[in-house]
Amino acid sequence: MNVQQTPKSPPKVLFVDDEESILSAARRLLRGRNIEIITATSPLEALEIMTKEDCWVIVSDYRMPEMTGTELLESIKRKFPHVTRLMLTGFLERPVIKEAINRASVFRFITKPWDETELILGIETAIQHSGRRKTNSQLVHEIGVQNQLLEQLTQNLESEVNKRTQGIQESKTLAESKQRLVRELTAFVKNLSRVEDVSELYDVVFHEMRKFHDVSEPYLFLLEGQKKSRLIWRSSRNIREKVVNQIPKHFHSLSVRTSSPDDLIWWKQNVKKQCRSLLAIPIRARETSSTQPVAVMMVEHGLAANALTLLLDRITERLQAVSIVLDKILLREQLVMATQQWEATFNGFNDPIAVLDQQDRVVRANKTYLKTFSGPLQKERSFRINTYSINFASRSTIIPRIVNYYYDTTHERDLYLKLVQSEKLAAVGLFAGNIAHELNNPLSGIRALTQIMQSEIETTNPFLTDIHEIEKAAIRCQQIIKNLLSFSEPSNDSFEEVNLNDMIDSTLPLLKTALRLVNLRKYYDSNLGIVCIQSSQIQQVIFNLINNATQAMGQDGTLTLRTWSEGRYSCFSIADTGSGIPIEIQERIFEPFFTTKGVGVGTGLGLSVSRSIIEKYEGKLSLESSMGRGSTFTVYLPRVIK
Amino acid sequence: MKVLIVDDEFIVAKALARAFESRNHQVVLAHTGEEGVEKWESFAPEVVLLDVVMPGLTGPQVIEEFRRRQDSNSPLSSAKIVLMTAHSGVRDRAAAHGLGANEFIQKPFEDIFSLVTQIEKMVVR
Numbered sequence: 001m002n003v004q005q006t007p008k009s010p011p012k013v014l015f016v017d018d019e020e021s022i023l024s025a026a027r028r029l030l031r032g033r034n035i036e037i038i039t040a041t042s043p044l045e046a047l048e049i050m051t052k053e054d055c056w057v058i059v060s061d062y063r064m065p066e067m068t069g070t071e072l073l074e075s076i077k078r079k080f081p082h083v084t085r086l087m088l089t090g091f092l093e094r095p096v097i098k099e100a101i102n103r104a105s106v107f108r109f110i111t112k113p114w115d116e117t118e119l120i121l122g123i124e125t126a127i128q129h130s131g132r133r134k135t136n137s138q139l140v141h142e143i144g145v146q147n148q149l150l151e152q153l154t155q156n157l158e159s160e161v162n163k164r165t166q167g168i169q170e171s172k173t174l175a176e177s178k179q180r181l182v183r184e185l186t187a188f189v190k191n192l193s194r195v196e197d198v199s200e201l202y203d204v205v206f207h208e209m210r211k212f213h214d215v216s217e218p219y220l221f222l223l224e225g226q227k228k229s230r231l232i233w234r235s236s237r238n239i240r241e242k243v244v245n246q247i248p249k250h251f252h253s254l255s256v257r258t259s260s261p262d263d264l265i266w267w268k269q270n271v272k273k274q275c276r277s278l279l280a281i282p283i284r285a286r287e288t289s290s291t292q293p294v295a296v297m298m299v300e301h302g303l304a305a306n307a308l309t310l311l312l313d314r315i316t317e318r319l320q321a322v323s324i325v326l327d328k329i330l331l332r333e334q335l336v337m338a339t340q341q342w343e344a345t346f347n348g349f350n351d352p353i354a355v356l357d358q359q360d361r362v363v364r365a366n367k368t369y370l371k372t373f374s375g376p377l378q379k380e381r382s383f384r385i386n387t388y389s390i391n392f393a394s395r396s397t398i399i400p401r402i403v404n405y406y407y408d409t410t411h412e413r414d415l416y417l418k419l420v421q422s423e424k425l426a427a428v429g430l431f432a433g434n435i436a437h438e439l440n441n442p443l444s445g446i447r448a449l450t451q452i453m454q455s456e457i458e459t460t461n462p463f464l465t466d467i468h469e470i471e472k473a474a475i476r477c478q479q480i481i482k483n484l485l486s487f488s489e490p491s492n493d494s495f496e497e498v499n500l501n502d503m504i505d506s507t508l509p510l511l512k513t514a515l516r517l518v519n520l521r522k523y524y525d526s527n528l529g530i531v532c533i534q535s536s537q538i539q540q541v542i543f544n545l546i547n548n549a550t551q552a553m554g555q556d557g558t559l560t561l562r563t564w565s566e567g568r569y570s571c572f573s574i575a576d577t578g579s580g581i582p583i584e585i586q587e588r589i590f591e592p593f594f595t596t597k598g599v600g601v602g603t604g605l606g607l608s609v610s611r612s613i614i615e616k617y618e619g620k621l622s623l624e625s626s627m628g629r630g631s632t633f634t635v636y637l638p639r640v641i642k
Numbered sequence: 643m644k645v646l647i648v649d650d651e652f653i654v655a656k657a658l659a660r661a662f663e664s665r666n667h668q669v670v671l672a673h674t675g676e677e678g679v680e681k682w683e684s685f686a687p688e689v690v691l692l693d694v695v696m697p698g699l700t701g702p703q704v705i706e707e708f709r710r711r712q713d714s715n716s717p718l719s720s721a722k723i724v725l726m727t728a729h730s731g732v733r734d735r736a737a738a739h740g741l742g743a744n745e746f747i748q749k750p751f752e753d754i755f756s757l758v759t760q761i762e763k764m765v766v767r
Contacts, residue, residue: 437695437749444750445653451754452660478750 010034011056011127016046016072017088018064022112026059029116035123043072050076055083056130057123059110062089062096070096073104082137084130086122088112181317188318192325197333198222199239201325202232208318209299212311216300219271222330223247223294231270244270251296256281256312267298275300279308281315283323285330295326352383352406355390363401372406380584381410417587436481443481447474480605497530497640498538500563500570506535507542514550519558528563529570529639537613538637541621544606545574545633552578552631569619570639575632581625589623643667643765646687648678648704649726650696654749658691661754665762675699679707687721689765692743694727701725705742722765 013035015026023039030037038053040046043066046058058076062069073085087100090112100106107129108122188208195201202220209215221244222230229251231244250262256279257263263280267273278300282293303311346353352369354362362369372381386405391398450471457464501524508515531538549559553576560575581589581596588594590611595604607621614621618638625631645662649655650673659669670685672678675698682690682704694701705723725743745764751757 440750441649441651441693442653445651445655445657448657448661448751448754449653452657452664455755456664 010036011131012036012038012053013057013059013123013127014038014040014046014049014053014055015059016040016043016064016069017061018042019061022061022088026119029119030123033120035127043067043069043075046072047075047079050080050083055080056134057084057086057126059086059088059123061112062087062100070100070104070106073100073106077104082130082133084126084133086110086126088114185317189321192321195325195329198230198232198326198329199241201322201329202234202239205297205322206234208314212301212303212307212314214302214307215311219267219298221247221251221296221298223251223292223296233271251293256315258308263298267300271298273300276302279311281319283319283326285323285327294323294330351408354404354406356402356404358400358402360402369406372408381408382413383407384409439477439481443474443477447471447478450474494534495532496535497532498535499530500528500538500572500637501526503533503535503538504542504561504563504572507539507546510539510543511546511550514547515559517555517557518550518553519556521558521560523560523562525564528565531570531617531637532640533617533637537616541610541613541635542572542574544610545635548606549574549576549578549631549633552576554578557630565639566636568638568641569636571634571636573632573634575630577630580627580629581623581631582627586623586625590621643689643762644685644687645669645761646672646678646681646685646690646721648672648675648681648690648696648701649693650674651693654693657754658757661758665758675701675704675707678704679711682708682721683711689722689724689761691724691726691747691761694725694741701727701743702741709742722761724761724764 011034013030015023015037016039017023017026018041020041023041027037027039038049038055040049043060043064046060049055050058058073060069060072064072069087069089073087076083076085084107085104087104087106087109088111089096089109097109100109107126110119110122188204191204191207192201195204198220202218205220206217209218217234220232222232224230227245227247229244229247230241232239232241234240248262248266250260251266258279259277260280263278264275267275267278278298281297281299283295283297284292285294301308301311347367349366350368352372353366354369355364357363383406386407388403388405390401390403392401393399450467453467454464454471457467546559546561550557553559557577559577561572562575563570563572565571585594585596589596590607591604592608593604594608611621614635614637620634620636622634622636623631624634643662645667647655647658647662647669648671649658652673655671655673659671662669670681670687672681675696678690678692679699681687692701692704699707702725722745723743724745724747725741726747726749745761747757747760
């Protein structure tokens with residue numbers, strides 16, 4: 001409240017006089033000024049008005065019938081001390097003035113008949129005086145009120161401070177307990193983060209639960225699909241695990257609950273224990289919209305309601321972390337399984353597979369690859385390599401890799417080479433057929449002429465030996481041609497049923513010269529059976545093989561001839577103690593025109609002819625040889641079944 | 643004995659000629675089939691040694707051509723004909739007869755003199 005503010009309503013001035021004319025004159029005088037004039041014709045009326053109107057100034061006549069002006073103003077002073085009191089009087093006797101001042105504290109005396117200016121000035125001065133007093137008293141009042149408020153406020157503040165102090169104490173305790181909870185939660189999460197598998201997870205959860213007395217060891221069901229679950233529990237310090245079939249439907253949309261009848265039945269069936277109260281907590285996978293939990297934890301407890309609430313709070317706080325970790329574990333299990341499956345598949349291939357980096361280094365390979373390419377190769381093998389380029393994406397980088405799939409074409413190649421060889425042989429045959437005759441003609445002439453010359457010239461002629469050499473060379477050429485022709489021309493010999501022992505023995509005399517220098521050992525099987533062959537051809541084979549063997553050994557070697565029966569074959573082998581045949585040429589020696597003998601010694605046809613002869617009889621000619629130990633050629637010929 | 647040798651291989655023809663000549667036979671050489679037919683007519687040999695495979699007229703064609711030109715009663719046609727070949731298709735006498743020859747000789751010759759002896763015996767027979 002602003003005390004300086006001029007009141008909106010004009011200040012009220014009460015005029016008291018028993019003469020109406022005076023009153024109306026006063027009204028007339030004060031009209032138009034910012035003064036509200038109220039009039040009273042008697043002191044009683046004036047007192048009456050005073051109780052109703054908030055007058056600032058009272059102007060009273062002295063002589064009035066009921067009481068004097070002094071008496072009225074004295075009464076006004078007592079009742080309304082703030083009203084400024086003026087007295088109108090026709091005469092100013094000292095005792096009256098003295099009494100009026102002493103008793104009624106009259107502010108000013110105005111004489112009748114009044115001077116208008118004096119009256120107006122007197123009234124306005126009184127109004128100002130009254131206003132000041134009024135303001136003062138208002139201020140005093142205000143101050144009182146404010147003091148009161150201040151006092152109240154102080155009181156309030158004090159109680160507030162007290163209250164706050166108490167609050168601080170309380171929140172300190174609260175914060176401490178919260179801190180403890182957070183610490184516990186942090187420790188729990190920290191433990192969880194070290195968890196690698198389900199049993200470790202179980203262990204951490206178990207120890208957390210253990211902080212509550214009267215809570216049993218939990219049973220953890222990992223739901224895998226709709227019908228299978230893994231049950232994990234602790235039994236005598238060991239964490240056990242088993243597969244449980246038939247999961248009740250209510251498991252799939254479970255929310256945290258206690259002692260549900262469904263759960264109790266399930267517990268009894270699977271855990272085979274009596275149960276007081278059962279708490280079932282579903283654990284949901286992170287980041288899935290599915291309501292189906294990935295696991296359900298069941299705990300038997302004997303907790304009272306408030307302890308149970310605490311436990312539930314605690315569980316709820318930790319459930320998210322458990323979810324995340326469980327998720328991680330399950331994902332890892334899946335990853336491990338996927339990796340294992342992939343590896344099994346990768347290793348399951350019977351063909352070698354390798355993953356190479358850009359520098360062609362093998363970064364990954366399957367077992368077949370390792371088996372095939374590590375260690376010395378037993379035999380020369382050939383592979384067709386299918387190469388795929390693959391980009392493995394790893395986070396933001398792309399790792400280019402090359403996948404090589406090795407297709408073993410050794411068998412294919414062998415077949416192909418055989419085909420090529422037989423084609424080669426056929427070509428040789430054709431070639432031989434055509435060329436042999438062309439060569440034979442002039443050779444006949446050369447040979448014939450040398451014969452004539454030898455018969456005609458003197459035995460002392462030095463050219464005689466030269467001519468003899470020419471004839472020998474011609475004869476050798478004809479021998480080669482004869483060999484060549486055996487490819488192209490079917491033998492006209494008839495087929496005979498013979499015993500291979502006899503066959504070999506009948507061939508040996510032809511090799512007298514060759515066998516002269518070696519030790520011969522014969523191991524014949526008397527129950528060899530009979531083969532149906534053209535003798536001259538088989539003799540040619542035996543001849544070629546023994547001839548080769550003796551050439552391979554030189555002096556003092558041992559030639560071992562062996563015959564035996566094996567399956568549907570009659571077999572013979574010719575083994576030498578020569579230097580052996582290097583592995584890289586073991587197949588090549590059967591190729592036409594391939595020879596290791598010196599120029600002019602071999603034709604390169606003996607073995608290829610021999611093999612083609614044996615294969616014509618649906619037999620086999622094979623070689624085993626090791627360096628430094630010698631070689632064994634084995635012939636298999638089908639027996640005549642009788 | 644008059645011997646006509648028809649062979650496109652000079653050295654063979656020469657060797658045969660020398661072998662027959664060494665036994666005092668009269669030899670005429672021809673190096674083609676056509677030449678052979680001419681000389682067969684002009685020389686009137688008792689024995690004709692005829693190579694089967696030749697450029698131009700082959701041995702059998704020479705026989706055919708000669709016979710075509712001659713009257714079948716002509717004494718010239720009485721000459722003994724010996725086919726010489728290395729080919730497998732003509733390896734026996736029967737085959738040689740089928741081709742109009744009296745004898746068949748397998749090339750290459752093992753011994754030229756025994757060949758001459760063989761032919762001498764044949765002509766005498």
